[in-house]
Amino acid sequence: xxxxxxxxxxxxxxxxxxxxxxxxxxxxxxxxxxxxxxxxxxxxxxxxxxxxxxxxxxxxxxxxxxxxxxxxxxxxxxxxxxxxxxxxxxxxxxxxxxxxxxxxxxxxxxxxxxxxxxxxxxxxxxxxxxxxxxxxxxxxxxxxxxxxxxxxxxxxxxxxxxxxxxxxxxxxxxxxxxxxxxxxxxxxxxxxxxxxxxxxxxxxxxxxxxxxxxxxxxxxxxxxxxxxxxxxxxxxxxxxxxxxxxxxxxxxxxxxxxxxxxxxxxxxxxxxxxxxxxxxxxxxxxxxxxxxxxxxxxxxxxxxxxxxxxxxxxxxxxxxxxxxxxxxxxxxxxxxxxxxxxxxxxxxxxxxxxxxxxxxxxxxxxxxxxxxxxxxxxxxxxxxxxxxxxxxxxxx
Numbered sequence: 090x091x092x093x094x095x096x097x098x099x100x101x102x103x104x105x106x107x108x109x110x111x112x113x114x115x116x117x118x119x120x121x122x123x124x125x126x127x128x129x130x131x132x133x134x135x136x137x138x139x140x141x142x143x144x145x146x147x148x149x150x151x152x153x154x155x156x157x158x159x160x161x162x163x164x165x166x167x168x169x170x171x172x173x174x175x176x177x178x179x180x181x182x183x184x185x186x187x188x189x190x191x192x193x194x195x196x197x198x199x200x201x202x203x204x205x206x207x208x209x210x211x212x213x214x215x216x217x218x219x220x221x222x223x224x225x226x227x228x229x230x231x232x233x234x235x236x237x238x239x240x241x242x243x244x245x246x247x248x249x250x251x252x253x254x255x256x257x258x259x260x261x262x263x264x265x266x267x268x269x270x271x272x273x274x275x276x277x278x279x280x281x282x283x284x285x286x287x288x289x290x291x292x293x294x295x296x297x298x299x300x301x302x303x304x305x306x307x308x309x310x311x312x313x314x315x316x317x318x319x320x321x322x323x324x325x326x327x328x329x330x331x332x333x334x335x336x337x338x339x340x341x342x343x344x345x346x347x348x349x350x351x352x353x354x355x356x357x358x359x360x361x362x363x364x365x366x367x368x369x370x371x372x373x374x375x376x377x378x379x380x381x382x383x384x385x386x387x388x389x390x391x392x393x394x395x396x397x398x399x400x401x402x403x404x405x406x407x408x409x410x411x412x413x414x415x416x417x418x419x420x421x422x423x424x425x426x427x428x429x430x431x432x433x434x435x436x437x438x439x440x441x442x443x444x445x446x447x448x449x450x451x452x453x454x455x456x457x458x459x460x461x462x463x464x465x466x467x468x469x470x471x472x473x474x475x476x477x478x479x480x481x482x483x484x485x
Contacts, residue, residue, distance in 0.1 A: 102142070104140065105136045105140065105151075106136055106159070107133065107159055108158045110158075111157060111158035112134050112158040113155075113156055113158075113254060114128070114133060114247070115155060115247075116245075117243060118134050118153050118159060121260075125144075134159075142161075147163065148167070152265065155256040155277040156279060174266070175234075177233060180234065181231075184232070188228075190226060196223050199222075199299075200273070200274060200275060202257065202280040205217060212308030212310065212312075213315075214286070215303075216253070216282065216304075217301070217302050217303075218302075218303070219300055220242045220295075221299065222299045223237055224236065224264060224267065225273065229270050243257065244256065246293050246301075248288070248290070251285070251286065251287065252283045253281065253282045253284075253305060254279065255282070256277065258277030258278075284305065288306060289309050290305075292317075292374065294321055296349075297322065298344075316372040317351075318351040318372070319340070319350075319356060319372065320354055320356055320358065320369055321369065321371075321374075322349055322369055323369070323376075324346055325366050327368070328343065328345060329366070330343065332360035332363060335363050335437040337437070337441050338353045338354070340355075356372050357457075358371060358377045359440075359457075361378070361379065362378075362438060362455070364379055365379060371457075387436040387453070388410070388431045388438075388451055388453050389451065390431060390450060394448045394449060395429050395448065395450040399429075400446060401445060408432070410432065411429075411432065412428065412429060412430070413428060414428075415427060429450070436453075
């Protein structure tokens with residue numbers, strides 16, 4: 090085939106295209122269909138000059154874009170997944186039960202991106218979006234036995250001047266098929282928020298409970314020192330349960346992706362130290378580095394400083410510390426007959442004992458430190474008092 094004929098064939102063949110005016114550089118198409126699209130230097134998605142059109146269902150490719158920027162020159166086929174689903178026997182009874190139930194207005198608003206709050210704080214604006222958590226009770230959800238819990242939305246936030254563009258869209262192909270059967274179930278939403286303040290960047294997090302939190306900075310100094318309130322489990326989580334088992338404050342709850350409660354997290358990093366999948370970010374959005382199990386350091390007691398107060402024993406949630414009779418090994422003798430001893434097999438390196446010791450008699454020589462643990466235990470030995478200990482104990 091001549092070069093001219095080759096160009097004519099490419100020009101007339103069915104192909105995908107991207108409207109640069111509508112593209113918001115969310116990278117969804119490039120991630121899901123790398124054989125078809127790539128991200129250009131202009132921060133816009135582009136189709137490869139030659140790309141397959143039969144490798145994926147063309148409608149699936151077009152509908153991955155939250156802004157309808159992707160077009161297809163040929164005729165779009167029907168959604169492929171609906172015909173592949175198997176009908177559940179006896180589904181009509183379950184559907185009859187839900188058929189007359191009034192639609193959840195809060196969940197409906199979330200599907201359109203209407204459930205959010207905006208709060209101005211010192212040096213930043215906090216925007217909290219609540220994404221859908223329940224699949225609407227449309228007929229085909231019951232017909233094909235699909236889950237009632239909404240799968241995770243993909244999101245993209247983009248700043249343009251003093252405005253934020255927030256887009257969110259479904260990626261689960263089975264649930265997306267239901268969007269064609271209900272007028273109040275769009276597969277995506279996109280909203281724009283305008284602000285009067287001069288802004289200087291943003292950070293964002295989307296947790297496993299459908300909350301997208303955006304911090305829009307109005308002060309450069311606040312931006313440069315920003316830290317989140319807690320650690321964060323990313324979508325790399327495989328629900329292996331290790332982080333939940335080693336968390337000293339029971340801040341982690343299970344799910345498809347585990348969740349860290351910001352009110353309980355003390356930023357000790359022990360969850361990330363044990364996570365085998367690098368799925369946990371710290372309060373600075375830096376992935377906590379895993380330490381091999383045999384290399385995780387254990388608590389060390391300095392006998393010459395220990396006074397036998399038992400704070401460390403009481404605060405340890407893993408029963409990794411006990412009081413034992415003091416041995417006469419030549420060390421200066423404190424005014425006590427017992428001393429803290431570490432049970433290494435129980436110790437998870439969480440540093441709670443180190444934080445509560447008023448004599449600096451116990452430490453955990455681990456590189457991951459407490460960075461933003463709030464008022465509960467952030468104090469020096471000179472500032473320690475009994476009320477702080479009570480506050481710390483209430484976390485466990």
